Amino acid sequence: MHTLPLYPHAERLAPLVATRRAYHAYPELSWTEFHTTAKLCEELEQLGFTVTWGEALYEGAPRSGLPPPAALDAAFARASEALGADNRYLPAMKGGFTGLVATLDGASIGPTHGFRFDIDALPIAESDAAGHMPAAAGFRSCNDGVMHACGHDGHLTIGLGFARRLAASRATLRGRVHLFFQPAEEVAGGGAVFARLPQLAEVESFVALHLGIVSERKLICDATWLAARICDVHFSGRASHAGNAPQDGRNALLAACGAVQALYAIPRHSKGASRVNVGKFSSNNANNVVSDAAQFRFEVRGANDEVCSYMHERAIEIIEGAARMNGVQAEVRPVAQFVGADNSEALVNAVAEAARHVGMRDDAGISVSNYLVPASEDATYMARAVQQRGGRSTYLLLAGQTRGGHHNERFDFDEDLLGWGVDLCAQLTGIYSDD
Ligand SMILES: [Zn+2]
Numbered sequence: 001m002h003t004l005p006l007y008p009h010a011e012r013l014a015p016l017v018a019t020r021r022a023y024h025a026y027p028e029l030s031w032t033e034f035h036t037t038a039k040l041c042e043e044l045e046q047l048g049f050t051v052t053w054g055e056a057l058y059e060g061a062p063r064s065g066l067p068p069p070a071a072l073d074a075a076f077a078r079a080s081e082a083l084g085a086d087n088r089y090l091p092a093m094k095g096g097f098t099g100l101v102a103t104l105d106g107a108s109i110g111p112t113h114g115f116r117f118d119i120d121a122l123p124i125a126e127s128d129a130a131g132h133m134p135a136a137a138g139f140r141s142c143n144d145g146v147m148h149a150c151g152h153d154g155h156l157t158i159g160l161g162f163a164r165r166l167a168a169s170r171a172t173l174r175g176r177v178h179l180f181f182q183p184a185e186e187v188a189g190g191g192a193v194f195a196r197l198p199q200l201a202e203v204e205s206f207v208a209l210h211l212g213i214v215s216e217r218k219l220i221c222d223a224t225w226l227a228a229r230i231c232d233v234h235f236s237g238r239a240s241h242a243g244n245a246p247q248d249g250r251n252a253l254l255a256a257c258g259a260v261q262a263l264y265a266i267p268r269h270s271k272g273a274s275r276v277n278v279g280k281f282s283s284n285n286a287n288n289v290v291s292d293a294a295q296f297r298f299e300v301r302g303a304n305d306e307v308c309s310y311m312h313e314r315a316i317e318i319i320e321g322a323a324r325m326n327g328v329q330a331e332v333r334p335v336a337q338f339v340g341a342d343n344s345e346a347l348v349n350a351v352a353e354a355a356r357h358v359g360m361r362d363d364a365g366i367s368v369s370n371y372l373v374p375a376s377e378d379a380t381y382m383a384r385a386v387q388q389r390g391g392r393s394t395y396l397l398l399a400g401q402t403r404g405g406h407h408n409e410r411f412d413f414d415e416d417l418l419g420w421g422v423d424l425c426a427q428l429t430g431i432y433s434d435d
């Protein structure tokens with residue numbers, strides 16, 4: 001079996017496990033990662049990093065997937081309560097300006113590295129079953145209805161563990177390292193904003209990673225993601241009495257139904273995988289009323305931007321056609337978008353080489369072949385920005401069996417992968433040492 005061995009350095013793993021559990025217990029939804037950001041800022045500043053956080057990161061950039069103001073305020077108040085009203089970091093985040101960039105300069109000149117770690121959680125009520133390890137071990141979510149069910153608590157732990165190593169090895173570090181603790185991945189919000197950061201413009205070598213995803217324990221050095229577009233559709237027609245004057249109505253419900261059926265029949269594209277789904281549909285009319293309004297939300301995905309755009313354009317034609325057939329109006333509003341990004345071969349190989357150096361043997365499931373993850377990720381915006389300026393980037397999977405699966409109330413991952421993650425980042429910046 002070619003699988004990643006258990007991480008062998010127990011003394012390095014223990015603090016990572018403690019960190020992961022502390023952050024797991026306080027999960028926060030996209031754009032409300034106030035407590036998480038403040039705790040990260042505090043430790044990173046203590047370690048000697050230059051930290052940029054709050055509204056200063058945003059410069060007016062549009063934020064997609066922002067929750068309603070009341071939800072932002074409630075999450076902010078909860079974080080204030082937990083951290084104290086005089087917390088140094090919270091005020092600049094009010095209104096959802098979460099996330100941070102931490103920068104450290106080495107003792108001598110060298111390349112500029114960028115690493116991205118996402119930090120948000122999901123609207124899922126975490127299981128309290130005895131078989132769910134975080135519940136049994138006492139670090140289950142204390143924020144009702146919110147859970148780290150995708151492993152982002154692990155990602156930010158790898159970032160923080162790596163930061164501790166960088167701070168301890170500053171004398172041997174060459175060049176500059178930017179750690180991007182990105183908010184709002186789950187709503188395709190933070191990646192596009194962070195892609196505009198001046199710190200990212202300096203990055204020559206960019207790495208993002210995810211835990212789990214694939215059940216076999218292995219390191220995938222070249223993972224790519226589906227491009228995706230999510231839109232809301234509103235059909236508006238004319239109401240009339242369904243018995244007395246159906247001929248006077250313009251049926252929005254019928255148009256929406258026709259559109260949904262036809263969306264699933266878009267022909268495949270020869271240049272890669274595609275997906276379409278309608279997950280939400282509503283029309284609130286009495287049985288005796290010809291529907292004057294109907295709406296649904298749909299998504300299309302593609303193995304690359306070309307396939308995704310093809311799916312989107314065909315979907316728009318279908319929606320417009322369904323509207324015309326029924327004499328109603330259709331309005332399409334974009335909700336979110338994920339772009340695609342390829343990885344740089346040289347960096348893929350450098351990661352594999354680093355993996356061997358830190359003790360993952362070649363027979364231990366190091367993979368340099370491309371793996372297209374059948375899901376979407378907004379780190380692609382950052383990867384693309386780096387590549388457009390001539391830098392290189394790649395996306396890694398620290399793959400392994402997860403309990404419950406991603407986005408499930410029993411989700412959990414193998415905590416020893418955190419050790420491998422930190423070691424890999426350390427080796428990629430030339431500061432790894434065996435002792
Ligand atoms: Zn997720």
Ligand SMILES: [Zn+2]
Pocket residue numbers: 150151152210
């Ligand atoms: Zn995730």
